[in-house]
Amino acid sequence: MIIGIDVWTQKVRELEAASMQDDFWNDAANAQKSLQARTGGSGAHGQVVTDVQELSDAKAKLSMNEKMSDLDGELVKEAETNIAGLEEDLERWELSQLLSGPFDHRGCLLSIQAGAGGTDAxxxxxxxxxxxTKWAEKKGYKNQLVDHMPGEEAATKSATIEIDAPYAYGYLRGEKGAHRLVRISPFNAQAKRQTSFAGIDVMPxxxxxxxxxxxxxxxxxxTMR
Structure with a gap:
């Protein structure tokens, strides 16, 4: 379904008005869902409004450039800056459309389990x-280590991190499976090549x-007797 920006603006305002009602928190579960819908809708709506304004500004600058002698090309440069920003926003929007699975918009639990390979694994x-963890921090995602089992000699035998951020599951669900590392083992006195495995599981x-x-x-x- 395609709706105009004016209709979208009205829907966002209705969600915001509903959250201000005295009985809004009488049903906590539905209130939380409404807040999530309002936050997501307001964010996307605000971005579209900004992009529409950027496009309008770029058109105005190019039109002015045609009507006046802009020897330094400053108006064209400013319009190019507007368009570059729009292209970045479009790329982010396209990615959000690719992450359109039923749970892609949710946060996730990511579990790591050392496999074959002993200390190297x-x-x-x-x-x-x-x-x-560094990936989540770089993207500004809230994350915490919820379970960790250290290895007998070093490092990690198993661990689970919770990443509570929109689309974290969509980004990471493709990581599920076995991950292999082949290297000269720093734990082998004879400096032999070692193949190590670790399993990744991702749940929304x-x-x-x-x-x-x-x-x-x-x-x-x-059944057993």
């Missing part, structure tokens, strides 16, 4: 833990009130 798991953060339906046909029930 645990060191590899530690490197992955630092990499994903779900609302507490989400109801999961399990088809009885998908159940396998075993």
């Amino acid at each position: 645990m060191d590899w798991a530690e490197m992955l833990l630092r990499m994903y 953060l779900l609302d507490e009130d989400v109801t999961m339906e399990i088809d009885p046909k998908d159940l396998e029930i075993t």
Whole structure:
């Protein structure tokens, strides 16, 4: 469905007005969902309004450049700056459209498990833990280590980090699976090449009130005496 920016503006205002009602928090679960919808809608709406203004400014500057003698080309340079900003915004919007799965907009739990490779595998798991943590920090995502099991000798045997930010699951769900590292082992006295493995699992953060339906046909029930 395509709606005009005026209609969108009205819908955003209605969401904001609803959140100001005295009985808004009577239903905490629905209130939280409304706030999330308002935050997401307001953010996207504000960006579109800004982009429309940027495009209008660029058109005005190019039109003025045609009507007057702009020897230094300053108006054209300013218009190019406006358009460059629009291109960056469009790239971000296209990415958000690619992350359109049912849970892509949610935060996630990312678990790391050292696999085959002994101490090298645990060191590899530690490197992955630092990499994903630094990635989240660089993007400004709220993250915390919720579980960590150190290795017998060094590094990390297993760990889980929670990344509570929009689209974190969409960005990271492709990381699920086995990750391999081949290198000259710093833990091998003979400096032999070592292949190490670590498993990554990524799960979306779900609302507490989400109801999961399990088809009885998908159940396998075993009884023992």
